[in-house]
Amino acid sequence: MIYFDLDYKISPPSPSFSYSISSNFLTSDIFLIKCVDCFHFRLKDCFCEGKMGDRLRSTSMEDLPVHLILEILMSGRLAVIDLISLELTSRTFRGTHGLFPKKFKSLVDYAAFQLCGLSSIYASLHCNAQEELLKRCNGNWKRLLRFLMAVEQSSDMVETSAGNMQIRSGRYHTLLINDSAAYSCGSSLCGVLGHGPETTQCVEFTRISFPVPVQVAQVSASHNHAAFVTGSGQVFTCGDNSSYCCGHSDTGRPIFRPRMVEALKNIPVKQVAAGLSFTMFLTRKGHVFTCGTNGHGQLGHGDTSDRPTPTCIELLASIGSVVQIAAGPSYALAVSDDGTLYSFGSGTNFCLGHGEQQNELQPRAIQSFKRKGINVARVSAGDEHVVALDSTGYVYTWGKGYCGALGHGDEIDKTTPSHLTSLKSQLAVQVCASKRKTFVLVDDGSVYGFGWMGFGSLGFLDRGASDKILKPRILESLKSHHISQISTGLYHTVVVTNCGRVFGFGDNERAQLGHDAVRGCLEPTEMFMEKA
Incomplete structure (x- = not known):
């Protein structure tokens, strides 16, 4: 399990932030460790009303609100291979939670779609060209995202x-x-x-x-x-x-x-x-x-x-x-x-x-x-x-x-x-x-x-x-x-x-x-x- 110091800080977690990993840890737990420092949110508001005396409380990925998980997925800190790993290893990321259109197969799929929309290359295309590109990627938003990221990096690092x-x-x-x-x-x-x-x-x-x-x-x-x-x-x-x-x-x-x-x-x-x-x-x-x-x-x-x-x-x-x-x-x-x-x-x-x-x-x-x-x-x-x-x-x-x-x-x-x-x-x-x-x-x-x-x-x-x-x-x-x-x-x-x-x-x-x-x-x- 991962433990969060339930503080009121809006800045990234303080040094008192701590975690431990059990013997049967999930990939998603490691993923959260990797990404949690890029978010500015009130952990108290996200997880529980709790009393100030409750300094340490455990939570799993399944307890997190869907909108927060989606925000983490769209943080820009994850490579496409990370998204695929999450989808394969955790039912939290495989599901749609009934919140997204049926054309999206999972929460990760929807996040990949949203990330594609943020790409200047994808945004510059007309609707027909966007549809053609998705078709060339076999309808797979994760592959399309990988393509866009690779093209953008081709002239960079x-x-x-x-x-x-x-x-x-x-x-x-x-x-x-x-x-x-x-x-x-x-x-x-x-x-x-x-x-x-x-x-x-x-x-x-x-x-x-x-x-x-x-x-x-x-x-x-x-x-x-x-x-x-x-x-x-x-x-x-x-x-x-x-x-x-x-x-x-x-x-x-x-x-x-x-x-x-x-x-x-x-x-x-x-x-x-x-x-x-x-x-x-x-x-x-x-x-x-x-x-x-x-x-x-x-x-x-x-x-x-x-x-x-x-x-x-x-x-x-x-x-x-x-x-x-x-x-x-x-x-x-x-x-x-x-x-x-x-x-x-x-x-x-x-x-x-x-x-x-x-x-x-x-x-x-x-x-x-x-x-x-x-x-x-x-x-x-x-x-x-x-x-x-x-x-x-x-x-x-x-x-x-x-x-x-x-x-x-x-x-x-x-x-x-x-x-x-x-x-x-x-x-x-x-x-x-x-x-x-x-x-x-x-x-x-x-x-x-x-x-x-x-x-x-x-x-x-x-x-x-x-x-x-x-x-x-x-x-x-x-x-x-x-x-x-x-x-x-x-x-x-x-x-x-x-x-x-x-x-x-x-x-x-x-x-x-x-x-x-x-x-x-x-x-x-x-x-x-x-x-x-």
Whole structure:
């Protein structure tokens, strides 16, 4: 049984809160221990009138009011697997208590439905699209919730049993967030690893030191520079600043250790995207700032003038809130909260998706999505092509088709977004594009890949290092793991599993896979962090 100190406090339980677990404890008891600290309620009012002298009183989950249990389920503290476990192990959560419509099979089912409604991705869909998405999830609200959570985490940190993590690969290096700390491995071109001028290579994940104590929440890796977002919304950058892509106008020299971007000090940021020689910053208010080289209009300000410090893109600020950004070599992408995808910068290889190769100096909506009523949820910018994920789990590709990077069974360029029909039966949750290759992560943790093998970076053990895969094919080498996130660099690929393990495959010439004994890894090889 769990015991509550019956106090009048509205704040979370005081230190006098205590509990004990009997030998035949329920999963739901552990669940309550996990979640009770996130509620502000008067325990006296919830459980009994009781006298002040009754300092300790026991209760079980079955004694709790249904509305309180529902509030706990919707606290946001539980993963979908937690909800499923509760439903399987406790009749309290399996029942409907006669309070909900018959279409909901249980209290957990109803809670999952309510949580789906809180998702910005789900809320942006029209009724027909919401119904289609539920149908694609076999009418299962818990699966739909898992899909929404996975998509939202695909550009952020993912929840694993070892904590929240994020993996990002650059040209010859890899960045990792684990337990709010940032790590790097690989080649330190111009200080991109963040360990100082004396460090030219790290053969294992090595923790990055910041000038002040920070909790790192998001990271982006590019060719020669890196950007980090902290839990408080501050931004730090390091690497090659010759184009001022790091956001520091007072120097054009390399920045060997993370340095705060002063221009954004009072503007909380939630995401960064590093391009070849420019950087995008997405604020918590949904505004986009850019800095660096602007020769193709990739900064989105209507001209080709470089910006040494982050500057707000006024056009995007005037049309609403942006929820995700992506940076290619010389072009940029932004997804708005209504599912509109905007592109700007270099039109080479049709990466902007407008059917022509003309540069766009300002953000322009991709009309083919608008005309078909398709809401884009996430997008990934490759070197020569783009892959997008819509709000119902379908995948679209466009740009240069060389080596099968678009996945349509040929090497033909696509000038506008084209539905990847071979994956229409799959519910995709993350898309990832790089040089002539693409990965699609689906909701059961499987990974599909296509394009150029590139030194084994596509992950197919039965194909040569320079072979082409023209259609999506599942990575058998990863089937024993449930993959939560994937990232691919120039010639190497890295993944995070739901258990918090990190694996890499492909080129390791510069230790970008965190090993010093091999030049390449055809099979997924586990990567480790330095020992404290």
